Amino acid sequence: MLKTINDADLRRYFSLIILAFLVFGLLGVKFFQLQVAQHKKYKEKANINSIRIERLSAPRGSIFDRNGKTIVDNAPTYVLNVIPNQIDNLNSTFTIISNLLNIDTSVFNTNYRKNYRGYFSPVRIVKDLSLEQILLVEEHRLDIPGIEYDQIQERNYPGDINGAHFLGYVKEVDSRSIQNVDNPEQYRHGDLVGWQGLERVYEDKLKDKKGIEYKAVDAYGRTMGAFIQRDKIHPEPGEELRIAIDVDLQQYIENLLSGRRGCVIVGDPNTGEIISYVNSPTYPPDLFTGTTQPDTWNKILNDPDKPLLDRNAKGLYPPASTFKMIILAYLLENKLINPNRQIYCSGEYRYGNRTFGCWEETGHGGVNFDRSLIESCDVYFYQVIQDIPLKEWSKICSQFGFGSKTGIDLPSESRGVVPDKEYLDKLYGKRGWTSGVKLNLSIGQGETLVTPLQLFTYINLFYTHGKTYQPHFSLKTETNEVALPNISESTWRRLNRLLYRVVSDRKGTGKLADPKIDGLKVAGKTGTAENPHGEPHAWFIGFAEKDDQVRSFVVLLENAGHGGEEAAPITRQFLRFIYDSKLKEQADEVADLES
Amino acid sequence: MKLLTWSHNRNPFIILIPISILLIISFLALYSISVHQNIAFYKSAFFRQLVFLVIGIIAMIAMYSLPLRLYHKYSILIYAVAVVSILIPYFMNNPTGANRWIYFGTVGVQPSEYAKWISIILLARYLSDRKKRMDKLSSFFIPIAIIAFPALIVFGQPDLGTATIMMAPIIAILYWVNARQYHLFLIIAPIISIITAFHTISFTIWAIVLTIVIILSEKKLWNGVVVFFGNIFLGLLAPVLWNVLQPYQQKRILTLFNPELDPLGAAYQIIQSQTAIGSGGLFGKGWMQGTQTHLKFLPVQESDFILSVIGEEFGFFTVLLVFIMYAFIIYKMLQFAYITREKFTSIILVGVATIFLAQIFVNSAMTVGLIPVKGLPLPFLSAGGSFLVSSFMMIGMVLNFASHWSD
Structure with a gap:
């Protein structure tokens, strides 16, 4: 028993109970308003909040030659990504990787600026790394937090031909290049698009059909996994493209022209098919996809022999x-x-x-x-x-x-x-x-x-x-x-x-063009084009026929001299390659041995 | 007394039933949160809360077992201990800049959680020992001082939320001990004067209300005039003083009362919380199916925004159940306050009921955007060790004091 007895007032007791119930009533009404009356609105909002639509890619269509040999396909390549929010000092990180991989930091900086898409999105800084290089980076991963490697599909050229002038190349769509893409609404930042050559012309055929995956994302935009309520749409790979090029002949003629300035087209006059399309000097077809060092680039751009020029068409x-x-x-x-x-x-x-x-x-x-x-x-x-x-x-x-x-x-x-x-x-x-x-x-x-x-x-x-028909690949x-x-x-x-x-x-x-093979008839016309740049350009155009096999051709050698003396002998060499079965067998044997 | 018997089970332990239901809901929600947090189980809020539950129940039993007279006898001593303990964080090196925690190794204790009901015990002793009638305004001074002193210290920590909760019981307790309603009005009036002063129409309406109340209640004309003009003057002075402040000072004060001005985006939190609750609907998205919760759109979801998690995953009916359970607990506390034998325990029970009610209101109203964000947890639902143990201690007191009733 303490000093004072409880003398609480009944009216005040009820007042407090009513106050308490009013408080809960107010809260109940507010929750009812949110959860029942406005449920639909917030449900939609929650969905938009947490779903991110991700596009899925499938491999781009491969390109094969007339005999089914692969000219272009896709190969996985290792890339390094930077996650901006996990990096404290970008420059020191780049310096470490630069020393490890022996790649200039300017490559990283350029790519970082080009590919940056957001604070939490991985930014690709370098690609085409070997497994050894990735292992090297992984060994030092404690020194370089925020760096991760990944594998992407890239255009791959398994053959030995260059052919860059007609194959063209693909490019990743970015804010600048999208303005020059044919159907810009179909592309997103980072998609591959055929940018030149056949890759561009047959873009609709070669490109993959994008799939869609609904990813759940958290409040920071980080992916948390698949969003289960919406089905994934699977991507479909691009169609294959078969072209009239014969890679063996293409390779042979490329070697033939090596070190000279000029170009050769070999084709089938009946159909207009192009079987060889050689420009010289040329450049490797992965020049625009690979890790091209700036000095290599400058060398190609400033080369007075203009390797980038497609002499045949332009x-x-x-x-x-x-x-x-x-x-x-x-x-x-x-x-x-x-x-x-x-x-x-x-x-x-x-x-x-x-x-x-x-x-x-x-x-x-x-x-x-x-x-x-x-x-x-x-x-x-x-x-x-x-x-x-x-x-x-x-x-x-x-x-x-x-x-x-x-x-x-x-x-x-x-x-x-x-x-x-x-x-x-x-x-x-x-x-x-x-x-x-x-x-x-x-x-x-x-x-x-x-x-x-x-x-x-x-x-x-x-x-x-x-x-005849319009020329075509x-x-x-x-x-x-x-x-x-x-x-x-x-x-x-x-x-x-x-x-x-x-x-x-x-x-x-044109008599020097005749390889003197039994049954082979060669026709042609020489040309010697005077020009202000020095020696005349040597032309030889014509066709050759044996049994049912017909090949027409155009040969141009810049500043080489007389057509009959310079261009015709080149023609003789590749005609021999085409029509001399013994030579062909030999070449096949060499190829077999190499593989 | 007949009125009280119609429904009234006088067994105080009945309040353990709603508490158990709340705890079940809490652990379901905490488990759901823990699942996607991707941390070791023993580090999850779920597991930690389980540990604190055990400690809490032990503390509750201890509080229940302590003899009543010990509460009465040592009220001044424990008040002193509480005041010292809320001052200690000021002298500890806190990395966050908030002086709320006392660290024992890695375990932090938040003394303000205990100070809020300890100060009520002293207040109850003060009010029950003196048979003083609360018929003068001046007799409010000491009761308010007892509560306001620790509240100011907590306010400076800075913890506006807890300080508000600490102050909440004073009005209810003074009302309970038969203070004049007009006097209570006079305490609240200056605060309303200052707040309405920034809005002309509100201030006009407030002036009219003030006039009517004074005319009806104040017997002495001179006093009425002083009260009226005192309030009006305070109201007119407030904007002037405000404009004297530097913009950064204004902003600091505004941020204190309205964190939505904070660039870190409390408004964003409110929007996410509303979205979570609203998208839950009547029955919720299902246990562990809350997208807002699991995708971390909800901030501090295991403590301050636990009700949003419940609203999203279990829906309106469960939220309603939560409120009914709370209402029942508070109703029982008030009932015990009415029927308990001692004035001392009666006052404490009203104070505890007010603390719970204020805590529940501020948190729930915050999660739906009725009031600005205050970092306050929900009793028996939110994760948080000090808070859960403190809540159980209050329940221990309630069970203890409610067992001594008058007939």
């Missing part, structure tokens, strides 16, 4: 004597010439007060229609071109595809130049030129510029008598037939015969 050259068939076709079609008429070649030709030389300075003597092509006599053409109006000449050149794109399945190609009156007026002014320019044009010199690819279509037209794609120059069958036949004689005739300019 190099512009005077066609020189390869153009002569156009004029002969026109003369025959329009019955402007008696084929037996002889024109005397003294080695030079006077026109007005100017003198035009023939390549054969001592002269060809009497030259008729056939000999003009076989011996490529320039004087003959100086003479006959005068019967052809410039307008007509331009028109027939255009009909053979010059001055416009060939329609090849590459992202870009040059149109070249076929001069006409408007063009010359613009270039020299209305009175700045005379009909003398026609003489230069007649032998494929002067203002005319063509790409080797255009000459490929051009020579195919001769073999097929006007029925793809084996499956239906391509368009080339718009026909309106030329009669007899003209085609006659010119065709002449082209064979360019190689087989004792005085033929």
